[in-house]
Amino acid sequence: xxxxxxxxxxxxxxxxxxxxxxxxxxxxxxxxxxxxxxxxxxxxxxxxxxxxxxxxxxxxxxxxxxxxxxxxxxxxxxxxxxxxxxxxxxxxxxxxxxxxxxxxxxxxxxxxxxxxxxxxxxxxxxxxxxxxxxxxxxxxxxxxxxxxxxxxxxxxxxxxxxxxxxxxxxxxxxxxxxxxxxxxxxxxxxxxxxxxxxxxxxxxxxxxxxxxxxxxxxxxxxxxxxxxxxxxxxxxxxxxxxxxxxxxxxxxxxxxxxxxxxxxxxxxxxxxxxxxxxxxxxxxxxxxxxxxxxxxxxxxxxxxxxxxxxxxxxxxxxxxxxxxxxxxxxxxxxxxxxxxxxxxxxxxxxxxxxxxxxxxxxxxxxxxxxxxxxxxxxxxxxxxxxxxxxxxxxxxxxxxxxxxxxxxxxxxxxxxxxxxxxxxxxxxxxxxxxxxxxxxxxxxxxxxxxxxxxxxxxxxxxxxxxxxxxxxxxxxxxxxxxxxxxxxxxxxxxxxxxxxxxxxxxxxxxxxxxxxx
Amino acid sequence: xxxxxxxxxxxxxxxxxxxxxxxxxxxxxxxxxxxxxxxxxxxxxxxxxxxxxxxxxxxxxxxxxxxxxxxxxxxxxxxx
Numbered sequence: 001x002x003x004x005x006x007x008x009x010x011x012x013x014x015x016x017x018x019x020x021x022x023x024x025x026x027x028x029x030x031x032x033x034x035x036x037x038x039x040x041x042x043x044x045x046x047x048x049x050x051x052x053x054x055x056x057x058x059x060x061x062x063x064x065x066x067x068x069x070x071x072x073x074x075x076x077x078x079x080x081x082x083x084x085x086x087x088x089x090x091x092x093x094x095x096x097x098x099x100x101x102x103x104x105x106x107x108x109x110x111x112x113x114x115x116x117x118x119x120x121x122x123x124x125x126x127x128x129x130x131x132x133x134x135x136x137x138x139x140x141x142x143x144x145x146x147x148x149x150x151x152x153x154x155x156x157x158x159x160x161x162x163x164x165x166x167x168x169x170x171x172x173x174x175x176x177x178x179x180x181x182x183x184x185x186x187x188x189x190x191x192x193x194x195x196x197x198x199x200x201x202x203x204x205x206x207x208x209x210x211x212x213x214x215x216x217x218x219x220x221x222x223x224x225x226x227x228x229x230x231x232x233x234x235x236x237x238x239x240x241x242x243x244x245x246x247x248x249x250x251x252x253x254x255x256x257x258x259x260x261x262x263x264x265x266x267x268x269x270x271x272x273x274x275x276x277x278x279x280x281x282x283x284x285x286x287x288x289x290x291x292x293x294x295x296x297x298x299x300x301x302x303x304x305x306x307x308x309x310x311x312x313x314x315x316x317x318x319x320x321x322x323x324x325x326x327x328x329x330x331x332x333x334x335x336x337x338x339x340x341x342x343x344x345x346x347x348x349x350x351x352x353x354x355x356x357x358x359x360x361x362x363x364x365x366x367x368x369x370x371x372x373x374x375x376x377x378x379x380x381x382x383x384x385x386x387x388x389x390x391x392x393x394x395x396x397x398x399x400x401x402x403x404x405x406x407x408x409x410x411x412x413x414x415x416x417x418x419x420x421x422x423x424x425x426x427x428x429x430x431x432x433x434x435x436x437x438x439x440x441x442x443x444x445x446x447x448x449x450x451x452x453x454x455x456x457x458x459x460x461x462x463x464x465x466x467x468x469x470x471x472x473x474x475x476x477x478x479x480x481x482x483x484x485x486x487x488x489x490x491x492x493x494x495x496x497x498x499x500x501x502x503x504x505x506x507x508x509x510x511x512x513x514x515x516x517x
Numbered sequence: 518x519x520x521x522x523x524x525x526x527x528x529x530x531x532x533x534x535x536x537x538x539x540x541x542x543x544x545x546x547x548x549x550x551x552x553x554x555x556x557x558x559x560x561x562x563x564x565x566x567x568x569x570x571x572x573x574x575x576x577x578x579x580x581x582x583x584x585x586x587x588x589x590x591x592x593x594x595x596x597x
Binding site: 227229230231232233234256257259260261262418449450462463464465467468471476477481 | 533534535536545550551552553555556557571572573575576577
């Protein structure tokens with residue numbers, strides 16, 4: 001039984017050293033080369049400090065060597081924190097201050113321009129120089145450090161949007177990932193003859209599934225160039241050329257292919273698994289893929305960042321009306337779904353309540369935030385005999401008559417946009433810092449997949465200048481597309497901003513949107 | 518500047534008001550248009566000219582500049 005995530009590469013590189021492991025746009029590596037690179041990174045980190053179980057920030061792009069860095073971090077007894085070096089510097093600076101990593105791993109080029117925001121006392125490891133350094137035999141040290149890691153120690157920390165304007169760090173332990181990957185490998189039955197098509201950024205937890213399914217099963221991982229997701233015709237060509245047999249993408253990518261009818265006349269006989277995660281999958285577009293890929297099994301999965309990858313899954317087994325929502329299915333192994341009311345007690349059969357999750361896949365909590373952790377991971381109140389934590393997702397759901405979980409919506413203003421989880425409050429917080437803005441409220445038009453910033457200000461601000469200022473603190477996917485100026489916001493009887501009226505104002509300026517957040 | 522190129526310029530400015538398209542020789546490599554921009558741009562062009570740009574025409578080479586976008590529109594009968 002695998003207890004440490006770093007064991008996957010050790011086993012696979014010993015078994016298939018010369019087999020292709022990670023294929024990027026510019027470089028690719030075999031499992032043997034990946035292990036050699038991981039060893040170099042581990043050696044550099046072991047040199048930094050005798051400490052273990054510390055966060056190591058990885059500020060690298062989605063590339064084969066980055067996977068080696070993740071493994072090197074784990075082999076050195078630490079845990080990794082993937083960060084996008086292209087994120088706005090202010091946001092990155094806040095995260096690095098919150099994290100206070102033992103070391104950061106980055107490219108020589110990024111070292112130059114990110115130097116001002118790196119915390120003092122943090123060691124810097126430049127990727128290029130480290131991979132070129134003379135190899136050292138540190139196998140015994142690695143083995144010792146891995147043996148000293150227990151399965152409840154952290155394996156990775158991912159930052160996600162925070163409602164107060166500060167991203168929050170979710171810490172996952174080894175056992176959550178190994179338990180999930182063992183389940184996924186057994187379910188999808190992948191092997192070296194398969195090919196995994198990766199879409200997710202390494203900061204997004206779907207990539208954890210892609211990476212460790214590759215390292216567990218020996219199926220090569222293809223890092224599909226990001227530009228292909230802007231031009232879906234190229235994406236379909238890529239699937240065919242590289243004989244991709246499995247992928248897990250955000251639904252919006254499948255929708256873009258379906259809307260443009262790009263699978264008409266295309267044969268993808270090697271495609272065995274089409275899985276989605278990250279947002280609601282529109283039924284019509286899922287069925288389009290099912291109709292055009294008869295050899296594939298389609299799986300709709302569901303899971304928050306606070307649990308390892310997916311918590312539930314639904315294998316498409318019947319036809320639906322286009323306006324009928326798809327189930328998100330039943331629980332993955334070692335996971336139980338609880339539907340609870342406001343008192344955190346079970347609802348009656350088929351009633352809607354908050355989706356709560358218990359089991360081995362749960363995160364340890366939020367980095368440096370015991371208050372948020374206690375709120376989101378409370379004890380299960382209706383099981384009084386011994387204490388056990390669950391995760392409150394904030395999602396609403398119910399069991400249908402077939403015993404399948406159905407997703408209904410959110411309890412708060414968190415949304416999913418292009419697969420990214422966004423707290424609208426984080427954008428509102430960034431907008432409120434613009435000097436001339438008195439108040440800000442952000443809406444989401446799901447049908448157009450666009451964010452709308454309503455702002456209260458004495459005058460209408462220049463759109464370009466406002467977007468530019470927001471881009472200094474928000475990543476590109478969080479930038480509002482529509483900017484609506486209002487001299488004063490409508491208020492409800494409690495004196496709070498009336499979001500319904502703001503929505504009506506937005507709707508009056510556009511046509512037939514629906515699914516507003 | 519023709520009426521067509523002026524219209525394309527104004528659609529681009531509406532999409533990305535903070536970006537300076539005039540200084541770019543390739544909107545994609547310069548990072549001026551991302552995947553959501555391309556979707557919005559195609560929708561705007563379709564609506565403005567009453568056409569339906571085929572998915573197989575949504576390729577990087579057609580979205581690098583105002584000139585390449587205008588050429589793509591020419592294929593759909595939009596006169597420059």
